[in-house]
Amino acid sequence: MVGSLDLLPRELVSNILLRLPVKTLLRCKCVCKSWFEIITDSHFVTSHYDVYNNIEETNEEEQQQVLVIRRPFFSGLKTYISLLSWDPKEPKGSVYSQVLNPPYEYDSDHKYWTEIMGPVNGVYFLEGNPNVMMNPSLRQFKALPESQFTPPRGTYSFTDYAGFGYDPKTNDFKVVVIKDLWVKETDERKPGYWTAELFSLNSNSWRKLEDDDDAVLPLPFEIWGSSRVYTYVNNCCHWFSYASSSNGRTVDRSTPPQDLVLAFNNVTERFRKIKLPRIRYSSEEEFATLVPFKSTIGVIVYPVKGAEKVLDVWVMKDYLNEESWVKLYSVGPVMVTYKLVGFYGNNRFLWKDNNERLVMYDSESKGTRDLEVYGKYDSLRAARYTQSLVSLHRGNEFARQFVSCGLVSDPMQNQTECELNSFS
Numbered sequence: 124m125v126g127s128l129d130l131l132p133r134e135l136v137s138n139i140l141l142r143l144p145v146k147t148l149l150r151c152k153c154v155c156k157s158w159f160e161i162i163t164d165s166h167f168v169t170s171h172y173d174v175y176n177n178i179e180e181t182n183e184e185e186q187q188q189v190l191v192i193r194r195p196f197f198s199g200l201k202t203y204i205s206l207l208s209w210d211p212k213e214p215k216g217s218v219y220s221q222v223l224n225p226p227y228e229y230d231s232d233h234k235y236w237t238e239i240m241g242p243v244n245g246v247y248f249l250e251g252n253p254n255v256m257m258n259p260s261l262r263q264f265k266a267l268p269e270s271q272f273t274p275p276r277g278t279y280s281f282t283d284y285a286g287f288g289y290d291p292k293t294n295d296f297k298v299v300v301i302k303d304l305w306v307k308e309t310d311e312r313k314p315g316y317w318t319a320e321l322f323s324l325n326s327n328s329w330r331k332l333e334d335d336d337d338a339v340l341p342l343p344f345e346i347w348g349s350s351r352v353y354t355y356v357n358n359c360c361h362w363f364s365y366a367s368s369s370n371g372r373t374v375d376r377s378t379p380p381q382d383l384v385l386a387f388n389n390v391t392e393r394f395r396k397i398k399l400p401r402i403r404y405s406s407e408e409e410f411a412t413l414v415p416f417k418s419t420i421g422v423i424v425y426p427v428k429g430a431e432k433v434l435d436v437w438v439m440k441d442y443l444n445e446e447s448w449v450k451l452y453s454v455g456p457v458m459v460t461y462k463l464v465g466f467y468g469n470n471r472f473l474w475k476d477n478n479e480r481l482v483m484y485d486s487e488s489k490g491t492r493d494l495e496v497y498g499k500y501d502s503l504r505a506a507r508y509t510q511s512l513v514s515l516h517r518g519n520e521f522a523r524q525f526v527s528c529g530l531v532s533d534p535m536q537n538q539t540e541c542e543l544n545s546f547s
Contacts, residue, residue: 137161140158141175145510146260169513172512176511186210189494191207191498191506192205194235194498200232202234202251204222206222207219234253235252236251240355242506242511243288243355244289247506253266254267254322258514260511261515267298267322268327270320272329275304280303280305281312284301287299288359290389291358297324299319299321299332299360304316318332319332344383345364345366351463352463352464355415356418358390359386361387361413361420364383380406382411400437402422402448402450403424408426410424410463411424415466419439431456437450452486457491461476464503465505465507471485473505480493480494481498481505482494
């Protein structure tokens with residue numbers, strides 16, 4: 124039987140294997156030597172991610188999956204990482220939930236995550252304690268080493284804003300962290316006063332991005348806290364930001380803030396600012412959330428208050444062309460929505476509702492699906508799940524830095540909120 128498999132043209136075998144899920148491919152590696160060589164080839168690994176996940180995305184009848192982090196209990200910081208799956212052909216069908224079972228040393232109330240970023244080639248970054256890269260498809264889970272960042276003398280850092288991306292030139296996954304700096308003596312921060320550091324998976328280490336170069340950190344700027352959707356496009360991480368003045372290194376509070384997007388290019392390792400048109404009238408009355416489109420970025424604007432919300436979707440049609448911003452469409456009014464926490468494709472919105480449950484709204488069908496998970500204290504974050512053969516192994520990991528994890532049935536599924544509280 125194995126001999127007959129070897130007689131099949133390599134190109135034909137490769138084209139068939141490209142359409143199989145990762146779990147099946149890991150078994151296929153054991154079929155014969157030629158299949159092992161195909162599946163472990165770097166070109167096949169890259170092609171599989173693009174081909175398989177494009178089939179999944181374009182076929183609306185295929186199973187849909189979302190990766191979620193959340194703290195379901197009032198007590199403790201413990202964060203659960205869940206993989207949600209459902210059949211779109213059954214609008215009222217059940218959502219199946221599995222929980223990622225991290226290694227024992229990371230499964231406690233003292234280990235938690237606040238943001239999920241990805242996918243980038245099927246790899247995700249969890250910001251928290253500790254910072255983690257993972258590929259759920261391969262059950263790989265890597266805790267990043269602690270940063271060696273030391274604030275300048277007389278200052279301290281209070282807030283971090285992370286970005287996660289990939290450098291195709293060096294085959295390197297990178298994490299960039301922007302830190303604000305506060306003056307110890309006065310316990311205040313000069314607006315626009317930031318520094319940044321970068322983690323490289325290839326070197327398994329952090330390094331400071333020099334902030335004395337204007338091309339590295341384009342001051343002044345501030346980062347809005349309302350934007351929670353991971354936005355990674357064209358090898359660039361993005362943050363929704365604003366600035367009141369472009370004079371000097373401080374923000375002029377006497378003028379209205381100018382909304383903008385701060386971008387970091389993972390290849391050139393340089394920041395730049397992208398100007399926005401007037402897409403909202405008040406930061407106190409309207410949220411603005413960055414979202415990714417296939418080859419560019421967009422911004423979704425919606426009111427802070429009210430049970431019914433109308434969403435305005437703005438898109439930069441030509442990436443980096445600041446004159447190409449257009450209002451693409453409006454959605455709504457949408458009932459029982461509170462805060463946008465994810466964006467699935469070009470027309471599906473992941474929301475935390477007023478009851479702290481995760482829901483998905485499809486702007487084309489105007490249907491809403493309850494995804495049946497809770498997240499207390501604004502802890503819900505969600506990202507589209509994609510399958511990937513891309514490994515995090517670089518050959519320089521210590522055993523305790525790189526570990527395996529598994530998926531188990533969610534013990535909290537189908538529990539009511541009251542039962543969840545007693546469960547904790």
